[in-house]
Amino acid sequence: MMRWIIFIIIYILFSVYGFQAIKTITKLSWVHYLFIAIAVVVAGNFVYQFSIGSEGRVLNPAKSYAFGFLLAFMSLNVVMVPILIGEDLIRLFLGLYDRLFATRETFYMPSRRKFISTIAFGLAAIPFASLLYGMYKGKYRFRVLNYVLHFEDLPDTFDGYKITQISDIHSGSFDNRKKIEYGVNLIKKQKSDVILFTGDMVNNKSSEMLPWTNLFSQLKAKDGVFSVLGNHDYGDYIDWTTPEAKAQNLADLVQLQKKMGYDVLLNESRFIERNGQRIAIMGVENWGKGGFKKAGDLQKAKADVNPDDFKILMTHDPSHWEAEVVNDDYHYHLTLSGHTHGMQFGIEIPGWIKWSPVKWRYKQWAGIYEQLGQYINVNRGFGYLGYPGRVGIWPEITVITLKKGSNNA
Known part of the structure; x- marks a missing residue:
């Protein structure tokens, strides 16, 4: 106050x-x-x-x-x-x-x-x-960003594999159903092999998603829809009558996502197989520096994954990448995060300038970054929180195509 x-x-x-x-x-x-x-x-x-x-x-x-x-x-x-x-x-x-x-x-x-x-x-x-x-208008100015990433050890049958990533829905902030329908339809039009959601479905309460479940449950992909939890999904930012009520809220949110057809990964992994070859989809709970919840357990998530598997990791907060992921004994080919929203304010002119005040807090804050032969994409978010708008940093749907070979191929 x-x-x-x-x-x-x-x-x-x-x-x-x-x-x-x-x-x-x-x-x-x-x-x-x-x-x-x-x-x-x-x-x-x-x-x-x-x-x-x-x-x-x-x-x-x-x-x-x-x-x-x-x-x-x-x-x-x-x-x-x-x-x-x-x-x-x-x-x-x-x-x-x-x-x-x-x-x-x-x-x-x-x-x-x-x-x-x-x-x-x-x-x-x-x-x-x-x-x-x-x-x-800015908060609903959805755009699709397309990236092509090359990996020499990508299994042959996954050459051309198409991923759609969305993040930070924040359904408790929505106020225009027609615009949200447009955004959901834009995701559907990508016709990707898999859809990956990297956390923050709500602002605080699972009930915020109830008016929107019929829309977001329309998201389907041949290999499924996978999701992880973000810091806002735990209900940490409001007061609850009892600890049990808070725990029930989280359980309700996880169950709601499952009913929508999302496979919620809570420090777990799944495999997508094609013609005897596979890639691992891994998901950890929220792990963030600077006072954010650290429920993510990378070691638990990789328990069933082999070191030589091709790995796609979902972790909501990009600070987890440099803190634990990049230097882990496993090689995580592609990490997908969100969380920053690009601060919903900044200036981006492709090939010239990319700036937001959030860069002073997060080294990886929007787009693709590479380190030690490993990539991370930080999605700018589908929704918004706090300030009910976006200036220069527009809501994002990311489409990543995996290609076999080197970047110079």
């Missing part, structure tokens, strides 16, 4: 500064009143949404939008304030210089310049509009 109080105080201070820019740009009083009204309504809605109900930290769509609009309006002020402070420092310097070295007998600061305030507001409008777009 204290962090939200601090956030609101900062929001108010920044909004006051932003109001100064509005007054400098225009003398129309109705514009001034409109700015104040929007600032108050946005802050008031946020406070109201986060103070009602018994759900505690559960982020339902109403709370998410309250946070999203607050974030958008805050971004407007965050960009303007440094520019205005910079101008104020110059004004202060000029006022002091005038007072000390000129003939002026009283201290006087020059007025704000309309040009500077207009530039500040114009620049601030870019992230403001982007965040609003992200909430309106």
Whole structure:
């Protein structure tokens, strides 16, 4: 609660500064009143949404939008304030210089310049509009990313094998069934040999998935649909009446996925066989650094797998890859993860720039990475959490085709 109080105080201070820019740009009083009204309504809605109900930290769509609009309006002020402070420092310097070295007998600061305030507001409008777009359209701007990976030891019968990976559904955040249907149909259109889901089906409760089971149960593949658990699937982020209720929630979620036709791998492995050859599909429970649950047991998951088997590992958090997977005595050809969402905010221009603030937390945060001849793909996520939108980092469906041979073939 204290962090939200601090956030609101900062929001108010920044909004006051932003109001100064509005007054400098225009003398129309109705514009001034409109700015104040929007600032108050946005802050008031946020406070109201986060103070009602018994759900505690559960982020339902109403709370998410309250946070999203607050974030958008805050971004407007965050960009303007440094520019205005910079101008104020110059004004202060000029006022002091005038007072000390000129003939002026009283201290006087020059007025704000309309040009500077207009530039500040114009620049601030870019992230403001982007965040609003992200909430309106960006979060459902699904895209399919195709990769081809070559492996010299891929079994011959799996040359051309096609994998679709989805991750981070976060069904508790959904608010548009038509858009979700479009995303599910896009997955189906890939017609892959296998579908692999790498965790976070819900935000907190298994019941969040109930309205969407009929859609996601439509996902079928010739070799099946496999899944693992993500950190949000355990219900760790809300308060439960009893430990038994929390445990039952997890059991219900696992059972729900099984009813949907998903094979949930809880530190387990499965084999897909073709013409006497096989590949191993391995799945561990969540394992993450920095305070996240470490229920994943790689040693248990590989118990039935031979060292020379071709291995595909599903582990929700990519921090697990460098911490335990890459340097394990087994060679894990391909690891599939999610978790980061690409922070749902960033800039990606293929072949030129790929950036998100999340890169300061996770070394592997989106896309394909290679180390010691082993690959990891970090999926940017199908859904969203917290901020109800996406800017620059769009929801992703990954399609990976396995090819026999070297990368230079």
